[in-house]
Each structure stands twice: as C-alpha cells, then as structure tokens.
Amino acid sequence: MPESKPPRLLSRVLGTVERVGNALPEPATLFALLALFTLIASAIAQAVDLSVAHPATGETISAVSLLNLAGFQKIVKETVHVFVNFHPLGVVIVCLLGIAVAEKAGLIGAAVRALVLTTPRTWVTPIVVFAGVMSNLGADVGYVLLIPLAATIFHAVGRHPLAGLAAGFAGVSGGFSANLLISAIDVILAGLSTEAARLLNPEYSVTGLANYYFLFISTFIVVGAGTWVTHKVVEPRLGPYTGNVKPEELIPLSAAEKRGLLFTAVFAVLTVAFFLLGVLPAEGFLRNPAYPELMMRSLPFSYLVPFLFAIGFGSGLAYGFGAKTIKSDKDVVGAMNDAMGTLGAYLVLAFFAAQFIAYFNWTNLGLIFAVKGAGALQALGLDQWPIPMMIGLVILAAIINMLVGSASAKWALIAPIFVPMFMLLGFSPELVQAAYRVGDSVTNVITPLMAYFPLIITFARKYDSQMGMGTIIATMLPYSVAFMVAWTILLIIWMLTGLPLGPSAPLYL
Incomplete structure (x- = not known):
C-alpha cells in the first residue's frame, strides 16, 4: 500500500466531510428525517406556487x-x-x-x-476499476456482485477492504457512462x-453508437483516474485495516x-454457448419478442437478474x-437461508430510503429544480463560448444527478432545452448528449439519492460496524472530483480536435 499521505488541506477537507456526515443520525433515521423534510418542503413549495x-x-x-389529506392517503396507500x-x-x-x-x-x-495468486499486485486496482466500468453492461450486477468482491480481493492481498470497495464503487457507479461496448x-x-x-x-x-468513440476512450480515463485516487488518496487516508474480519488465506489451491x-x-463454457445460440441468430430463443430485430434488447440484456441467479x-x-x-x-437451501439472514440491516435501510425517494418524486421538486437550473444556464448567454457552455452543462448534469436518480429521466427533461439550443449554435445533439453523460456519472458515488447507496453502506459495515454515511461520502468524494476534472478535460480536447464522437456522429452540424 502506498506510504505517501494525501495533501494536508485535502485531508482536512475530507476529515470535515466525514465528521459532519457521521455526526448525522443512523442512515435509516436520516432517510426517515429526509422524508419528513420533503413533506414540509412540498407544502411550502405548493403554497408559494x-x-x-x-x-x-x-x-x-x-x-x-x-x-x-390527499398526500396522507397516497402515503398510506403506497x-x-x-x-x-x-x-x-428485488435485484439484491x-x-x-x-x-x-x-x-x-x-x-x-x-x-x-x-486471481490474487496469478495477478501482479500492481494490477489489482486497475482491474477492479475496469471490471466495475464493464459491469454496467449487466445493468446493476456490479453493485451486487463486484463491489463486495472488490473489498474481498483487496483484503486478501493485505490492503484495506474499504479501499477495494471504494475502487469497485467508483468503477461501477462513477464510471457509469464509460464502456468498451x-x-x-x-x-x-x-x-x-x-x-x-x-x-x-x-x-x-441519433443512433446508439452516437458517443461510442468518446465513451471507449473514457473507459481508460476512468480507470486511470480511479487507480490514481485509490493509491494516492484513499488508501493512505484509510491506513491499515484493523478490524476483526479475517482475509482469505492465500494458500495454494488444493x-x-x-x-x-x-x-x-x-x-x-456451456452457459456462454447457451447465450450465444439464443441471442446471435435473428430468431434465437432468447430474443425479446417485443424487439426481435435488436440483439441488445434480448432477454439476457433486458431481464438480466433471473439469468444472474x-x-x-x-x-x-x-x-x-x-x-x-x-x-x-x-447445503444449498442452507446457503440461501444464511444469505437472507444477512440482509436484515439492509431491508430496514431500504424501507426508509424507498419512502424518501418516492416522496421526493411525487412532489415534483426534483423536476422543478432541474428545469430551473437548465434555464439559469441558458440565461447566462454564453453563445460565443461553446466550451464554457459545455462545461456548464456537465456541472448542471452533475448537480441534477444529486436530485434525480434516473439517467433517462433527467435527459428526458433537459434534452428538449439543450439539444435544440446547441443545434442553433451549430453543435450536434451527439455532443450535447456526451457532455450530459459526463456530468450524469461523476456524482453517482456521492449522492444518497442513488438507489444503491444504502447497499454500499451495508457492504461497508461488514468491515466496520460503525461505518456512517459521512465516511462513505468522504471516501468517494476524491473519485467524484477526479472523474469530473479528467473527463471534462477529455471532452474539451475532443471539442478542440474535432474528432467524431462515434460512427457518423460529428461534433458540429
């Protein structure tokens, strides 16, 4: 593990974030309080029209x-x-x-x-981050499988398991928009x-390949930035692991x-053959009857969870x-029973998180703030400064991502504002979409509104029962900042060079 310490100012900032966050109530209690606050805020927002x-x-x-009364009845019914x-x-x-x-x-x-016995230790971190990025092909599988596995791998090689969890989380969630496929x-x-x-x-x-070249290169940017942050900031700050969980013993396989x-x-091998035979032929038995012509809409891609089971x-x-x-x-049934026994704390947390997110969506507050933020950016009038406007769009998407979780829901709301606006300035919808996707990814790892955030806390508490939301956010904040900076620089370079974002996807109209 790297011995160098992160800069003193950065340590103080992250320490403050951690202390403030951990001073908050238990995560389940916090979500309950946020739900209550949402009720009050919704009443005030409606009162002022x-x-x-x-x-x-x-x-x-x-x-x-x-x-x-109507709100009370809706809450009771739902x-x-x-x-x-x-x-x-259900996924979990x-x-x-x-x-x-x-x-x-x-x-x-x-x-x-x-894996550990055959992989050079210097490659463990980039492999974990890269696997996290690529896991997004399987929808939410990375959250459930890769993140806890990353913690186990780091622990097995004598590194802090929470650093592994952070690296995996950074790849899965912070690198959501990057991929090689x-x-x-x-x-x-x-x-x-x-x-x-x-x-x-x-x-x-606009085709599904509109941002392919950009996202392909972005994969390596995310892996590089994630590896650097893990080695230079996260691990030195966490220090050695002193908890009670024992690592996997690295003894040769019997x-x-x-x-x-x-x-x-x-x-x-048999499973891969089964999937290929079902997906590749135009009339394959795993093709989705609703979209028979689209391989990426086949059943394993659209309904992955049963296949993962x-x-x-x-x-x-x-x-x-x-x-x-x-x-x-x-032995099989006993294993399943044991797994369900470990989910008690997560179920409590998920109950209150689900209520809070639902209340926030019902009030329309997230949508209203998103549209007002987009309008404010448009009102800046930086028509002659396209790069600052794109940077502003990245920042706006990152802020909105803290309020509205779904990538498609956010884009459905703000695309009708920014796509036509930038088209009138000569910029392609593909470029606007790419800028949005950068901002939409980088704050995933620091927003409690992200649906899997309670699960991350549950995984972390396996290694530290006192783990609070503040520690998670403080640990992930350097990844969020690094991804924002590195990815935005890549976008700027792309704009300056005029490279296409994907096949038949130019920057300019």
Whole structure:
C-alpha cells in the first residue's frame, strides 16, 4: 500500500466531510428525517406556487404538497407498494440467492485466491476499476456482485477492504457512462436525443453508437483516474485495516478446489454457448419478442437478474459437486437461508430510503429544480463560448444527478432545452448528449439519492460496524472530483480536435 499521505488541506477537507456526515443520525433515521423534510418542503413549495413549464410539452409542472389529506392517503396507500417495488430490493435479493450458493460452496473464495495468486499486485486496482466500468453492461450486477468482491480481493492481498470497495464503487457507479461496448442505456438516451433534435429537424436521428468513440476512450480515463485516487488518496487516508474480519488465506489451491474450478469452467463454457445460440441468430430463443430485430434488447440484456441467479446458482453447484463441498440439497437451501439472514440491516435501510425517494418524486421538486437550473444556464448567454457552455452543462448534469436518480429521466427533461439550443449554435445533439453523460456519472458515488447507496453502506459495515454515511461520502468524494476534472478535460480536447464522437456522429452540424 502506498506510504505517501494525501495533501494536508485535502485531508482536512475530507476529515470535515466525514465528521459532519457521521455526526448525522443512523442512515435509516436520516432517510426517515429526509422524508419528513420533503413533506414540509412540498407544502411550502405548493403554497408559494412553485412551478415550471415542461420544456418539451409546455405542460405546467407544479409542486405537489404531501402535507394534506390527499398526500396522507397516497402515503398510506403506497407505503407497502413503494417498498416492495424499490428497484434495488428485488435485484439484491434474487442475485444474492444465487451468489449465496457459490459463496457457501467455496467458489468465490477459491476464485479470489486464484486471481490474487496469478495477478501482479500492481494490477489489482486497475482491474477492479475496469471490471466495475464493464459491469454496467449487466445493468446493476456490479453493485451486487463486484463491489463486495472488490473489498474481498483487496483484503486478501493485505490492503484495506474499504479501499477495494471504494475502487469497485467508483468503477461501477462513477464510471457509469464509460464502456468498451454498447449497452441498453446508449440506445435509450439516443432515442431521447432524437426526439429533442426533431423539435428543430424532423429528419434528424441519433443512433446508439452516437458517443461510442468518446465513451471507449473514457473507459481508460476512468480507470486511470480511479487507480490514481485509490493509491494516492484513499488508501493512505484509510491506513491499515484493523478490524476483526479475517482475509482469505492465500494458500495454494488444493486438488479438490482445482477440480471444482474445472467443473465451474465447463459450466461457464456451456452457459456462454447457451447465450450465444439464443441471442446471435435473428430468431434465437432468447430474443425479446417485443424487439426481435435488436440483439441488445434480448432477454439476457433486458431481464438480466433471473439469468444472474441461474449463473450464480449453477456455478455454485458445479463447483460444489467438483470440490465435494455440496453433499445434498440441505447445503444449498442452507446457503440461501444464511444469505437472507444477512440482509436484515439492509431491508430496514431500504424501507426508509424507498419512502424518501418516492416522496421526493411525487412532489415534483426534483423536476422543478432541474428545469430551473437548465434555464439559469441558458440565461447566462454564453453563445460565443461553446466550451464554457459545455462545461456548464456537465456541472448542471452533475448537480441534477444529486436530485434525480434516473439517467433517462433527467435527459428526458433537459434534452428538449439543450439539444435544440446547441443545434442553433451549430453543435450536434451527439455532443450535447456526451457532455450530459459526463456530468450524469461523476456524482453517482456521492449522492444518497442513488438507489444503491444504502447497499454500499451495508457492504461497508461488514468491515466496520460503525461505518456512517459521512465516511462513505468522504471516501468517494476524491473519485467524484477526479472523474469530473479528467473527463471534462477529455471532452474539451475532443471539442478542440474535432474528432467524431462515434460512427457518423460529428461534433458540429
């Protein structure tokens, strides 16, 4: 682990953020208080008639008070529905049921040791960050699987497990928009950009490959910045780990473990063949009937969670049979029972987080602030300064991301403002979309409104039961700043050089 200390001023700033954050109540209590504050704020906002016009439809978006009889009835009716339909809840539970079998069988421990024993330690951090970035192809799998695994890997090589958790979180969430391949979010955002562009040009079309070149290079920028922050800031600040959780012992794999990994490899090959046969043919059995012509809308991409359960379950069984660590169905069911037993604290946290996020959405406060912020940026009138305007868009998207979680929801709201505005200045919708995606990614790791933030706290408390929200935010803040700076510089260089952002995706009209 690096011995150099972060600059004294930076240490003081992060220390202050951590102390203030940890001085707040328990995260579950904090979310409950935020929900209460939202109720009060909604009443005040409605009383002063806070509203904006929707930039695309012209429809008035008004603040909705929940501190009245109608609001009370809505809260009572929707409380259970909001909790049960909290997006991360189902993902976490279903994925962990499958992963639990792999963990109980010993697959994860053996795989971590095999990875650590064969990988130079200097490569551990960039591999973790890179894997986090690439995991976004699988929707939310990185949050559930990669982040805790990154902590385990760092712990196994004698480094602070929370540094591994931070590096994994930075890649998965902070690097959300970067990737070497095209994912579903690329197609979704391109569709919204197309609709916004057609407000001026009915023939304009933005493809899912619109930002591919830029995001491909961005992957290496995120990995480099994430590695630097981990080594130079996060690890020196955390210091050595002194908790009670013991690391995986780096002993050579036994014959039984090697046989288990061989069985798992065979299962992996068969699984890949199954997916390829189902996805590649135009009439493959895994193609989505609603979008038969789009491979990226196939069932494994659109409904990944059941497949992740099957992969975790199947690989665990394969390893268990090979290593003889699973002897009956009792071992399998017992593993699942144990996994559910560890989720108690997360369920409590998720309940209050789900209510707060739902209340905030019902009040329209996030949407109103987003439109007003966009209007303020437009009113600056920097028509002759395109680069500062793009930087302003990055900053605005980063701020809005602290209030509205969904990338597509935010873009649906502000694209009709900025895409036509910049088109009139000669800049392409593809460039505006790229600037938005930079800002939309970099603050994911520091906003409690991000749906998986409660899960990150739960993972961290495995290694430090006193872990608070302030420590998480202080740990992740350097990543957010580094990604913002490095990614914005890349965008500026791209604009200065005039390189296309993707196939047939120029910077200028």
